[in-house]
Amino acid sequence: MIEQFTREIVQLIQNLPPVSIYLVFFLVAYFENVIPPIPGDVLVAFGGYLAAESVVGLIPILVLTTVASVLGFMSMYWIGHRWGAQIEQKQKGVRVLRFIPVKYLNKVRLWMQQWGVGVVLANRFLAGxxxxxSLAAGLGHTRISSTVLCSTISSVLWNGILLGFGWVVHENWKLIGEYLSIYGKVILGMVVLYVLIRIGIHYYRK
Structure with a gap:
């Protein structure tokens, strides 16, 4: 389903004028933060390929995807800030909560208690x-200025890397999606291992 969505977006972009292409990338980068299944990273890499083909400008794409990523992050931050209690209690009365992934929320909150906004700084590199x-940051009421700054730095670095790879590998940009999938599994494995180690240490000390 995700692959089909990616193909459809790519086909759409290839038939659009440059101005509309920029708009599509902005929307993809924004909603990728709000609706996680959207394959925003692969499409940003495609943007690097388009920049190499002189269809769009590399710097404008980097700026737009970064701004959109930060806006998407802060949108989820606002949801966490506004409906934090309902999210934790999983109340069904707030419709927007049905689309919020709360499974790992408590774990992420523990990370933030230990590393603070450093987690926000690394957020773009923590797949899934x-x-x-962003929800945990809003729930924890982290300082908005620090949150925006760290989110911006993280987005600039991550999007810059993806665009650079898309530029370098050129027409083989789709391969980046395969490597991102492997990267995501490695990150998930490391997170699970870390949690297991922390649990083991906790019980060992007891």
Whole structure:
């Protein structure tokens, strides 16, 4: 389903004028933070390929995807800040909560208690946890200025890397999706291992 969505977006972009292409990338980068299944990273890499083909400008794409990523992050931050209690209690009365991944929320909150906004700084590199991190940041009422700054730095670095790879590998940009999948599994494995180690240490000390 995700692959089909990616193909459809790519086909759409290839038939659009440059101005509309920028808009599509902005929307993809924004909603990728709000609706995690959207394959925003692969499409950003495709943007690097388009920049190499001089269809769009590399810097404008980087700026737009970064701004959209930060806006998406802060949108989820606002949801966490506004409906934090309902999210934790999993109340069904708030419709927007049905689309919020709360499974790992408590774990991410523990990370933030230990590393603070450093988790926000690393959020773009932590595949599968981005929307949860932004929710946890809002729930924890982290300072907005620090949150925006760290989110911006993280987005600039991550999007810059993806665009650079898309530029370098050129027409083989789809391979980046395969490597991102492997990367995501490695990150997930490391997170699970870390949690297990912390649990083991906790019981050992007891």
């Amino acid at each position: 946890t981005r929307s949860v991190i």
